[in-house]
Amino acid sequence: MRSVKSFIAAGAATLLSQAAFAADMAIAPPPYAPPVVEDFGGWYLRGDIGFSSQRVDRLNNRLDSTLTSSVQTNNFNSAGIFGLGVGYRVNNWFRADVTGEYRGNSQFFGTDRNTFVGGVGTDTYHATKSEWVVMANAYVDLGTWWCITPFIGAGVGGARVAINGFTDQGIVSNPTPPGPALAGLAFGDNVAKWNFAWAAHAGLAYRVTPSFTVELAYRYLDMGDGLTGDLRAFDGTNNINNPTTFKHITSHDLKLGVRWDLTSPQVYAPSPLIRKG
Template sequence: MRNLKYLLAATAASLLSTAALAADLPIAPPPAYAPPPPADFGGWYLRGDIGISNQSVKRLNNALDANLITQNQTLGFDSAGIYGLGVGYQINNWFRVDATGEYRASANFHGRDLNTFPVGGGPIGAGVDNYSASKSEWLFLANAYVDLGTWWCVTPFIGAGVGTSRVTISNFTDQGLASFGAGALPSSAFADSASKWNFAWAVHAGLAYKVTPGLTMELAYRYVDLGDGITGDIKAFDGTNNVVNPMTFKHITSQDVRLGVRWSLDPTPVYAPRPLITKG
């Protein structure tokens, strides 16, 4: 019985000594861990674009066309520059939107119209009209894009946009030659400049390359439908005109190649985890 009392007393003394020693030791802080990386999406950006157009028009319409028997048109535009600015928002890793405005520089137009027409009640005459003009636009679009994944900092994307265009036709001239059997009659006419607002839409496809967290380069293709253009009333070079007959450029479209830059206003920082803090 006495040995049991000695054993209990020794055990209690040992426990008290251990507790006192533990109370004297400093409390170690919990290990510090690096925070999770920030989400790689979200934020406003500015953009700028330059490019070149490849434009076409379906046909030219005029009030006097109703008098023709046959008509065969060959029409085309020279390429011209494109200059645009915009602001957008990256909603998540794969979806973004922006609003853009651009000036499409003046492109030279050239066309030829071969036609036949009745002369009085009997013979048929033939004519050729050689057209020239220049065309420019302002284009405003609201766009949405889907980013299709990123490989080696390159992100392919597709997109679509809707908006409005203001098409301006300037310096329109018509150099014509009409033949009536053995005779031929030259003619010349011109039209004042005129502008027309249209509904416009576009589809996009391209590649984006992230140079830095705040800077992205784009190389993109775009098909854009600009609507119709119209001239002022066509008059003879002496100013005479017997009928109101402006020339309508029906269904102007363009296949554009553009180089763009996007600047993020709140770029995602480059994540580098902090080292684990350990007590030496």
């Protein structure tokens, strides 16, 4: 009997020593996983530069009612775009910002070949146009591949359209009754007016670092109408309430932008290895 008790006691001691040895062993480390970056969104600043390709549907004047027909050709030179803004990235797919930009001087050249009671004439137009544009924009990011994120967006706001140095040189080449060609030159005072404006955006964003992103974007911008002052002759005479309206000014813009995130993403690393003793 004594030998059985001794055997049981020895076995129990062995089990206890093995349990204590196992407890003193290091806890096995978990499999390695890279740090998890949580993107919670946040505020950002932006800057943009670019150039424009602008259009106007036609030039209107109240004296157009006297014309039998009118065929216009109107063109703007390209102009620079310079903008700044502040925005908020809500999550990985939605963000919004408010931007203000200056659109530099664009030279305007136009012609109007018309017929009217008393002759056939041609008008040649010149002017300079510039704008200040303030917009509230919203964007949807469509996913990210190799750090490149395509996006679309829309914006609404206001455009201050300024028409400066407008001139209208007219020539009547076939007057009735027959006689020598007639020529005249009219001027319009500088006018700036605010209009409702809206825009549609599309582009690609490349995330260089967690806090710095570069954008290449296209924008269609509708800025409403431009306006001149009453037209007057070189001697100062004018017809009252006789401005020229630039009807429906639009622009196709190509822009290069940068964004600086003001909120750094939070990084979570695995818990440290814990050893007993």
